[in-house]
Amino acid sequence: MNEKSNTTGTYTVERRLYEFFGILFFRKLALRLESFRHRNDNSRNVNYHLRSSGISSVKSFTGYLLYNAVCHVISLAFVVVYFAITGIFGARYIVLDISMCVLLLINLYCIMLQRYTYIKTRGFVEKLVNTKNKRMVGRIERLLQKIEHREYSELQKEFLLIEKIRESIHNGTECVIKECDAAILRDISKYAKDIFAVNNHKKRGDDNEISLETAVLSIPKQPMVINKVTRRAAKLQRIFRFDNSSNVLFEFSIITETGDCENAYRTLVQDMSRDSVEFIFDVLFGAYNKALLPLRRTQI
Amino acid sequence: MSTMQQEYKTSFQKKAIYNSVLSKELGDCKHRIEARYEWKRPDQVFTVDISLKDTFEVGINLNTGRQKYFGDSDSASMLEIIYRAYYISAYIRCLDNATTAVPQSYFSGLVLLCAINSLCGGKKVRVFSPIERQPHNLRPLDVHCAIRALTRLSIDCSERIQENLRDDINGIINELLTYSMLPEISYKRDEALFSILQEIRNLRENVTLHRCSMTDYTLFDELTTKEFAELSLDELALICDNSQNPFWGNLVMRLFAHLGKYIGTTKGKESFITSCIQHFGEDSIRYYRDTEQTESLLLIDNLAAIKRLSRMIEQESSIVTADCGKIHYFQ
Numbered sequence: 001m002n003e004k005s006n007t008t009g010t011y012t013v014e015r016r017l018y019e020f021f022g023i024l025f026f027r028k029l030a031l032r033l034e035s036f037r038h039r040n041d042n043s044r045n046v047n048y049h050l051r052s053s054g055i056s057s058v059k060s061f062t063g064y065l066l067y068n069a070v071c072h073v074i075s076l077a078f079v080v081v082y083f084a085i086t087g088i089f090g091a092r093y094i095v096l097d098i099s100m101c102v103l104l105l106i107n108l109y110c111i112m113l114q115r116y117t118y119i120k121t122r123g124f125v126e127k128l129v130n131t132k133n134k135r136m137v138g139r140i141e142r143l144l145q146k147i148e149h150r151e152y153s154e155l156q157k158e159f160l161l162i163e164k165i166r167e168s169i170h171n172g173t174e175c176v177i178k179e180c181d182a183a184i185l186r187d188i189s190k191y192a193k194d195i196f197a198v199n200n201h202k203k204r205g206d207d208n209e210i211s212l213e214t215a216v217l218s219i220p221k222q223p224m225v226i227n228k229v230t231r232r233a234a235k236l237q238r239i240f241r242f243d244n245s246s247n248v249l250f251e252f253s254i255i256t257e258t259g260d261c262e263n264a265y266r267t268l269v270q271d272m273s274r275d276s277v278e279f280i281f282d283v284l285f286g287a288y289n290k291a292l293l294p295l296r297r298t299q300i
Numbered sequence: 301m302s303t304m305q306q307e308y309k310t311s312f313q314k315k316a317i318y319n320s321v322l323s324k325e326l327g328d329c330k331h332r333i334e335a336r337y338e339w340k341r342p343d344q345v346f347t348v349d350i351s352l353k354d355t356f357e358v359g360i361n362l363n364t365g366r367q368k369y370f371g372d373s374d375s376a377s378m379l380e381i382i383y384r385a386y387y388i389s390a391y392i393r394c395l396d397n398a399t400t401a402v403p404q405s406y407f408s409g410l411v412l413l414c415a416i417n418s419l420c421g422g423k424k425v426r427v428f429s430p431i432e433r434q435p436h437n438l439r440p441l442d443v444h445c446a447i448r449a450l451t452r453l454s455i456d457c458s459e460r461i462q463e464n465l466r467d468d469i470n471g472i473i474n475e476l477l478t479y480s481m482l483p484e485i486s487y488k489r490d491e492a493l494f495s496i497l498q499e500i501r502n503l504r505e506n507v508t509l510h511r512c513s514m515t516d517y518t519l520f521d522e523l524t525t526k527e528f529a530e531l532s533l534d535e536l537a538l539i540c541d542n543s544q545n546p547f548w549g550n551l552v553m554r555l556f557a558h559l560g561k562y563i564g565t566t567k568g569k570e571s572f573i574t575s576c577i578q579h580f581g582e583d584s585i586r587y588y589r590d591t592e593q594t595e596s597l598l599l600i601d602n603l604a605a606i607k608r609l610s611r612m613i614e615q616e617s618s619i620v621t622a623d624c625g626k627i628h629y630f631q
Contacts, residue, residue: 169630212531215559216504223497223558225485225605249631253607255588256625265628272614274630 011119018116026109027116043218047229054275055128058121059246065121066240067233069114076107132275136283139195143287146191152295158188159288165254166281172244172252177261185264188284196280198271311337311362317381318360318388325389329396331356339363343436345384348391349424356392360384369431371468375460382457386449387429394441395419400518407440407480409547410495412519414441417502420512431472435598438487440480440495447476478590479598482583484605492601494609496554522548533561541572549576557612577613578623584610585625 034045047064051057079100086092147155161184168175177185220227226249234249244250254277256262269277315337326333332355338347342365349357370379394415403409418425418441428435430442431450450473454461461469486495506512514520522543523531533556540548553576556563563573584606591599607629614628 210533212533212536213504213508215533215555215561216500218559219497219501221501222488222491223494223501225492225494225601225608251607251629251631253630254628255585256628257585258625259623262624262626269628272628277628277630 008123011122015116015119018112021109021112023109023112023116027113030110030113041217041220043220045229046227047233052273054273055125055132056245056250056274056278058125058128059243060248060250062118062121062246063233063237063242063248064229065114065118066236066242067229069111070236072107072110072114076104076111079104079107132279136279136286139283140286140290143192143195143283144290147287148291150291152292152298154187155288155292155295158184159285159292161185162188162281162284162288166285168254169252169278169281170245172250174253174255176255176257177265178257179261182258182260182264185261185268189264189268192280192284193267195283196268196270196276198276314362314364314381317378318385321382321385322389325386326392329392331392331396333358333392335360337362341365343428345427345429346388346391347424347426348395348418350395350419351422351424356395358388358392360388369472371462371465375457379453379457379460383449383453384429386452387445388427390445390448391427391441394445399516402518403545403547406547406550407444407483409519409545409551410440410483410499411444412547413499413503414439416517416519417499417506420506420510421502422510430476430598435487436490438598439499440483440486443476443479443483447473447480450476475594475596475599478587479602482580482587482602482606484609485598485602492605494558494605496551497558500551500555519547533559537573544572546576549573550580553577553580553613554609557609557616560612560616563613563617577617580610580613581626582624584627588627 031048034048038044047068050061082096082100086097161181165175165177167173230248234247237247254265256265269280318335318337322335334355335358338359338361340347340359340361340363342361342363344361346361347359349359351357364377364380364384370376370383394411395418398412398415398419401408401412403412426437427442428437430438430446435442450469454466454469454473458466483495485492486498487493488498507514514523522539522545523536537552537556540552543549549572553563553573563577587606588603591603594600607627608631610627611629611631614626
């Protein structure tokens with residue numbers, strides 16, 4: 001606890017220091033420059049913005065911060081090499097020297113900005129994780145009350161399916177819900193659907209009045225399936241041994257084989273965001289595990 | 301080395317085969333064709349220059365390298381050249397018919413759009429065959445031509461094709477047909493791109509920069525009430541919904557999903573786009589089942605694109621398709 005507050009204190013001082021050096025003004029400037037760069041194509045830099053405010057999105061954003069920082073460190077290294085060479089040979093080119101100084105300053109500020117954003121992101125993730133954990137405890141208790149009276153064999157069957165799906169979610173693999181799983185999933189949702197019910201407000205098509213020309217201009221020149229920045233950020237995250245689930249290319253899929261499976265899945269999972277799916281199966285796993293624990297002892 | 305194998309390794313013999321096949325296949329072409337032979341990297345089949353009006357300048361690559369698509373048998377090199385000749389003829393046919401063709405499916409529409417973009421672009425196009433292990437450059441048009449060429453080859457040269465080679469050829473045709481079910485990617489300099497976005501962007505460039513007239517092509521008959529620049533996304537959706545053409549319906553569905561725009565029209569559940577979403581769901585599950593064991597890079601990359609598109613469609617539409625399974629993709 002003490003250690004944690006110490007770290008938080010250090011981070012706060014570091015943040016304040018960056019703010020003192022005008023990092024907020026620099027950030028504004030960088031974003032202005034970005035919007036100017038994309039004035040014709042209506043798009044954004046993928047490595048500058050969060051995809052959403054969910055835990056997974058914020059966590060994976062650190063990959064882009066790392067990528068940005070590495071790019072600026074490389075650029076900074078070139079400037080240092082330039083000054084080293086000109087220093088050794090005693091050569092002075094006023095225009096080039098000034099440009100290099102400006103480049104040095106820009107790179108330093110960019111690296112500071114990545115660090116500043118990282119500290120803010122870290123605090124935000126901590127808050128989100130705490131909220132998630134609190135919500136999870138409450139939901140597990142509610143679900144436990146509903147399922148604890150049920151038979152061991154029923155619970156065990158459902159638990160195995162939950163475990164299978166949860167594993168593929170955490171390992172980033174594909175999970176196929178087969179025809180034979182549909183009935184089990186329906187049984188699970190019978191008890192759990194109220195606990196995970198959400199109000200789904202789909203956005204309306206108010207912005208579809210824009211011209212086709214403008215819309216097409218927002219398509220990147222090379223509309224890659226996985227863009228280069230993302231691929232490089234993922235590679236850096238692997239090199240720096242980041243947690244696999246926070247990798248920018250971390251993915252998993254749940255495949256329902258038939259309409260029956262899809263219906264059962266939809267009843268249980270109404271919000272289709274990654275965080276929501278992770279949350280649902282974590283709660284289910286926790287509740288079923290707790291419910292099965294005393295039953296397993298009696299079975300033995 | 302047998303005489304047969306030697307026979308088709310000389311440039312003279314290769315030219316003789318190309319001449320005999322292409323003159324027969326492309327005799328009734330509407331455009332004037334000027335063919336010449338050149339020596340390029342082995343995976344390139346030919347180049348086509350469309351800068352001159354009404355003329356296709358075709359540069360046929362004589363370098364077939366040590367390609368082993370058709371085995372090591374005596375007739376392998378001959379089969380390779382006949383396949384390439386059929387491939388070239390299928391490609392030229394597509395370009396030749398681009399002005400009048402009407403698509404019956406999303407894939408045929410995309411093939412047609414590729415052909416129109418090649419015609420309008422007025423540039424020299426380098427064409428590679430999609431049956432390589434890792435395609436360098438590939439568009440749906442190339443896949444369409446490869447399917448046609450391989451099918452013709454397996455019918456016309458059936459007596460020269462051994463049993464195991466026939467199975468291999470059928471395997472490649474099946475792979476390409478699986479891709480054609482949901483043709484989401486194309487390759488440009490080894491990078492997998494979303495094919496529809498690439499072609500729409502090319503079309504916009506051709507219309508606005510190269511002054512290509514959309515009225516020249518039957519494909520755009522539905523849209524030509526307005527200029528490309530004047531059309532809004534809502535109007536496009538309405539036109540496509542009314543046309544009931546699978547190509548336009550699927551194009552709108554994909555374009556809206558990629559752009560992050562709400563997919564849906566005033567007709568709600570009865571709209572044509574709704575049925576396109578339903579079909580996409582069914583096809584994506586079928587595609588997933590067909591490619592579970594595949595080692596083909598094209599099919600694997602295409603599945604990744606299908607998953608991403610599936611996610612985008614799910615996010616941008618309120619339409620719930622519960623009659624079939626679905627791929628729920630999370631990143």
